[in-house]
Every structure is written in structure tokens, then in C-alpha cells.
Amino acid sequence: MKTVFFDTVFFDIDTQLDFLYPAGALYVPGAERIVEQIASLNRFAGARGVPVISTMDAHAENDPEFESWPAHCVAGTIGQQKPASTLLERRVVVGNRPSGIAIDGAQQILLEKQALDCFTAMNLQAILDQLGAERYVVYGVAADVCVKFAAEGLLKTGKRVVLVTDAVRGLSDSAVKEMAAAFVALGGMLTTAGVVRHV
Numbered sequence: 001m002k003t004v005f006f007d008t009v010f011f012d013i014d015t016q017l018d019f020l021y022p023a024g025a026l027y028v029p030g031a032e033r034i035v036e037q038i039a040s041l042n043r044f045a046g047a048r049g050v051p052v053i054s055t056m057d058a059h060a061e062n063d064p065e066f067e068s069w070p071a072h073c074v075a076g077t078i079g080q081q082k083p084a085s086t087l088l089e090r091r092v093v094v095g096n097r098p099s100g101i102a103i104d105g106a107q108q109i110l111l112e113k114q115a116l117d118c119f120t121a122m123n124l125q126a127i128l129d130q131l132g133a134e135r136y137v138v139y140g141v142a143a144d145v146c147v148k149f150a151a152e153g154l155l156k157t158g159k160r161v162v163l164v165t166d167a168v169r170g171l172s173d174s175a176v177k178e179m180a181a182a183f184v185a186l187g188g189m190l191t192t193a194g195v196v197r198h199v
Helices: 031-047 124-131 146-155 173-185 193-197
Strands: 008-013 052-057 091-094 108-113 135-141 160-169 189-191
Touching (some): 008 031, 008 146, 031 160, 031 193, 108 124, 135 146, 146 160, 160 193
Parallel strands (some): 008 052, 008 135, 052 108, 091 108, 135 160
């Protein structure tokens, strides 16, 4: 497997219709207000050759997770899709099953998962190994659930991890503040989308 070294990889966490809009099955309050920010960050990355890993729930209709959460992001439904504005032209879908990782030339990697923690996706570590980044820039929803798992999991890789505070939303403002404080205590850094786009 060829290793391509990128200084930075962007992580766009679970920005799917079921989470982003009030009509969605598991709406994150206020998430619709960050869609343009997400789209802008993704476009910024794509224009500069920075890979974007976009995690996506892809549940079965009888997924065990639905015992704890309302049914959402069932594979193939409208709610499982990402807003068109957040999609980059050259993208690949990586399912949560054993497969070769063909990501060469992709601006955006749509990584399917069935659990809250993106590190349960069996191909994520191989993708990270192939990209070889030194820094991860994280944003999306929900800040206090899936974004938290992603950010803390990435910190465990020993690389620099930055959370874009104006491009996340959580189930409550207090939960977002707690998540951000815990993230910083673990060694993470906070920034804003404007700073990311001007570095």
C-alpha cells in the first residue's frame, strides 16, 4: 500500500440530513446554522488538496442502536444523505466491511459506520495510516457524542487535533462546553473556521 503524507486531514463528522435539520429523525438543535460553515471548510480543503474524511451513519432498519436512540440515518434513505453543498466532486464511499482502500485522488472519503465511535469503522485506521497526517481538524455533529468520540480517538494517535468551535453543534450548549473543556484537558486545541481558512 502506498503511503501519501499529508500535513493535515479534515474530519467532517456525521453531517447528515437526519441530524442537521428540524425535520430530521435525530435533529441536533441549531445544526442547520452550521451547514454553510461545514460546506465552506470542505470546499477549502478540497481546493488545497487536503483530504476530507466525512463519517456517515449507515444503519440497518433494525439496528441495535435504535434501542437507545430514535431510528435515524437508515442506509439508502434521504435522511442518511449529506447536504449537496458539503460534498466534493471527487469522493469515494468506504463501507464498514473488509475491502481494499482505494482513496488515491479522492478529495473526500465518505466513511460509513454503524456505531457512535468512528473508530469502530474497520477501515478507518488503514485510511489514517495511508494518509499519514500530522494534524486533524475536526467539526460536525453532535459535538458531545460522535464528535467527542472522534476527537478523543484522534488524540490517542499522538497527532495534533484541532476542534473548530463554530462548526460544531451538540445536544445542549452545556454539553458542548463540557466536551470542549475535556478535549482541551486531553491535549486538544480549539480554533474557529476563519482561522483554519487563513492559516
